[in-house]
Each structure stands twice: as C-alpha cells, then as structure tokens.
Amino acid sequence: MKGVRTNKMGHLAPVLNLGGFRLDLAALFMIVLSSLIVFVLCRLAVRNLSVENPGKLQNFLEWVVDFVKGIIGQAMDYKTGAPYLTLGLTLILYIFVSNMLGLPIGIVTEAHDLEHATFLGMQLFVEGHHDHLAFAWWKSPTADASMTMALALIVIVLSHVQGLRKNTKHYLKHYASPNIVFLPLHLVELVSKPLTLGLRLFGNIFAGEVMIAVILGMGIVGIPAMIVWQGFSIFVGAIQSFIFTMLTMVYISQTIVHEEDH
Amino acid sequence: MDYAYLAAGIVFGLGALGAGIGNGLIFSKTVEGISRQPELRGALTATAFIGVGLVEAMPIISLVLAFMWAQ
Numbered sequence: 001m002k003g004v005r006t007n008k009m010g011h012l013a014p015v016l017n018l019g020g021f022r023l024d025l026a027a028l029f030m031i032v033l034s035s036l037i038v039f040v041l042c043r044l045a046v047r048n049l050s051v052e053n054p055g056k057l058q059n060f061l062e063w064v065v066d067f068v069k070g071i072i073g074q075a076m077d078y079k080t081g082a083p084y085l086t087l088g089l090t091l092i093l094y095i096f097v098s099n100m101l102g103l104p105i106g107i108v109t110e111a112h113d114l115e116h117a118t119f120l121g122m123q124l125f126v127e128g129h130h131d132h133l134a135f136a137w138w139k140s141p142t143a144d145a146s147m148t149m150a151l152a153l154i155v156i157v158l159s160h161v162q163g164l165r166k167n168t169k170h171y172l173k174h175y176a177s178p179n180i181v182f183l184p185l186h187l188v189e190l191v192s193k194p195l196t197l198g199l200r201l202f203g204n205i206f207a208g209e210v211m212i213a214v215i216l217g218m219g220i221v222g223i224p225a226m227i228v229w230q231g232f233s234i235f236v237g238a239i240q241s242f243i244f245t246m247l248t249m250v251y252i253s254q255t256i257v258h259e260e261d262h
Numbered sequence: 263m264d265y266a267y268l269a270a271g272i273v274f275g276l277g278a279l280g281a282g283i284g285n286g287l288i289f290s291k292t293v294e295g296i297s298r299q300p301e302l303r304g305a306l307t308a309t310a311f312i313g314v315g316l317v318e319a320m321p322i323i324s325l326v327l328a329f330m331w332a333q
Contacts, residue, residue, distance in 0.1 A: 199323050200315075200316075200322070200323070203322035203323045204318075207322055236315075239311055240315060242312070243312060246312070
C-alpha cells in the first residue's frame with residue numbers, strides 16, 4: 001500500500017509526530033473550530049429568552065430540543081431517558097456542524113521538500129515517499145476516523161457503564177440470553193456496535209470529501225456535478241447526524257431498560 | 263501482478279451490489295406502504311431514508327477500503 005496518510009487524492013494530512021503519538025493538526029484545528037461554532041450558536045440562541053416573543057435562533061433550538069426528545073421517546077420511555085437529553089442534543093448539533101464544515105472550503109498548502117514542511121517550527125511527519133507535498137488543512141472533523149471512533153466509544157462505554165450501574169443483574173444476564181449458546185453472538189455484537197457506529201459516520205463523510213476532490217479535478221465540466229454533490233452531501237450529513245443520535249439512544253435503552261422482555 | 267486494484271474493485275463491486283439490493287428492498291416496501299395509506303407518506307419516507315443511512319454503512323466502509331487500497 002503506497003501513499004499512506006493521504007486523506008484525499010494525494011493531499012496529505014499535516015501530522016505532528018510527538019514521540020510516537022501522531023497528532024493530526026488539521027483534525028485538531030477543525031475539532032476546536034466546530035466546538036466553538038456549536039458553542040457560539042447555542043449561547044446566542046439562549047440570550048434574551050422569551051416565552052411570548054421568541055427570536056429565530058431560540059425557536060430553532062427549541063425545535064432541535066423537541067426533535068431530540070422525540071428520538072429519545074422512540075427508543076425508551078421518556079422518564080428513563082430524560083437524563084440523556086443533553087447528550088443527544090450535543091451529539092446531533094456537533095455532528096451536524098462537523099459534517100457541514102468540510103463542504104464549502106478547502107485550504108491546501110504546499111512544500112517543496114520534506115525540510116520545508118514545518119508548522120511553527122515543528123517538523124510535519126510524512127510517511128512514505130512523495131514527490132509533491134501538499135497538505136490539506138481544512139476538512140470535516142468527522143472525516144477523521146479517530147474522531148468518529150472516539151465519539152462512538154464515548155457513547156458505547158457510557159451505555160455499558162450505565163447498564164452496569166443501573167441494571168447490573170439484567171445487564172450481565174443478557175449476555176447468556178436466551179441461551180448460553182448466544183454468548184459468542186453477544187460478544188461479537190459488543191465489538192461490532194462501536195465499530196459500525198464510528199465507521200458509518202466516518203465512511204459517509206470521508207467518501208463525500210473524496211468525491212468533492214475528484215469533482216474539483218474535473219475542472220469546469222464538473223460545476224453542475226459539484227452543485228448536485230454538495231446538495232447531496234448536506235443531505236447525507238444531516239441524515240448521518242440523526243442516525244448517530246438515534247442509534248446512541250437505542251443502544252443506551254438496550255442496556256438500561258431490560259425488565260420487559262427478559 | 264498488483265492485486266491491490268483487483269481487491270479494491272471486488273470489494274467495492276460487492277458493496278455496491280449489497281447497497282443496491284438493500285435500498286431496493288427498503289423503497290419497494292415504502293412505496294407499497296404509501297400506496298396502502300397515502301396519508302402516511304411523510305413518515306414512511308422519513309423512515310425509508312433512515313433505513314438507507316443504516317443499510318449503506320457497510321458499502322461506504324467498503325468504499326473507503328477500496329480507496330485505501332487503490333492509492
């Protein structure tokens with residue numbers, strides 16, 4: 001496999017090698033940026049809260065909160081699920097903003113050779129041999145597999161910890177139900193849930209960005225294709241954020257609500 | 263012989279096959295449901311697109327793998 005660490009069509013990720021730990025600077029900056037955007041958006045929405053005369057942003061945020069309440073209500077009864085409203089709200093807003101960020105803009109810097117590929121004096125790390133060093137600094141944070149897997153792990157670990165704390169007997173018994181023969185299946189499910197949750201989001205957004213790079217390479221012929229693809233990417237970004245939040249609530253409900261069917 | 267391109271092609275081809283069949287099943291049932299109860303059109307379509315997002319997870323992962331191998 002030649003040309004590793006390219007995130008799209010030959011663009012490298014600006015990676016710092018901190019004693020073996022590889023830090024992707026583009027992902028770092030974009031994660032901070034999307035966190036800032038979500039924070040500013042939400043703080044602006046809760047300024048001058050009013051019941052009779054809500055502003056547009058307040059209306060929008062109230063709609064999102066109602067939407068997440070609906071998602072939680074579908075997965076489990078709302079009384080048990082109420083503590084997870086903030087989690088669901090954070091996930092859906094953050095993932096949606098992250099998915100949208102990589103669409104409009106691309107920032108690429110070039111370096112002549114490896115010695116000049118530095119960031120603030122620190123040498124950027126490039127694996128393999130490339131004749132042409134081009135670093136892409138702007139991408140969706142969710143187009144980075146480590147980021148989406150981190151989100152998925154947070155959510156899955158939370159569901160297991162809550163299952164152990166609140167529902168210990170049923171949670172441990174469910175691994176051997178309906179029959180002990182099902183134990184390997186449940187163990188496979190234990191691994192596959194975080195994997196598919198994270199990789200689904202990563203694959204959708206990463207493939208969208210690769211496609212944008214391909215269409216850019218087509219030049220002027222690709223302009224109608226770019227319009228169509230950007231629209232489709234907005235749609236996919238919204239759907240994937242919704243699916244992530246919904247699956248989070250479903251997995252949490254599976255571990256903490258056990259009494260009915262077992 | 264460079265098997266990477268062959269692997270990429272096979273992986274993504276099978277993934278596309280799975281995606282096509284899966285999405286076809288979803289939407290055929292959706293259209294059937296809409297024909298039975300036209301007033302549920304909005305809810306059925308929304309559920310269909312959620313199902314598409316879930317079904318396309320594996321084919322999209324195979325797309326990422328194919329890109330990794332073909333580079």
